[in-house]
Amino acid sequence: MPCILAIFDFGQCDPKRCSGRKLCRLGFIRQQKIGQRFPGILLTPTATSTLSPADAKTILSKGLAVVDCSWNQLDKTAFHRAK
Secondary structure, three states: OOOOOOEOOOOOOOOOOOOOHHHHHHHOEEEEEOOOOOOOOOOEEOOOOOHHHHHHHHHHHEEEOOOOOOOOHHHHOOHHHOO
């Protein structure tokens, strides 16, 4: 079943080599503006919990978003701005 897929791009990588931006260009995911609200589940590299089968219903109905940022700049990334 299809679901909403989105990305919060913090612009910390090379735009020509960024797989997240390429997925946006190809229409597989949509780009969320930093600070824009997303109703589904948000995946971040600093998350303290993991996805489980119980999350499937929420993902299918409200979507799944990821944060695209550089591993070298995790401490400088304002994850709270991706909502």
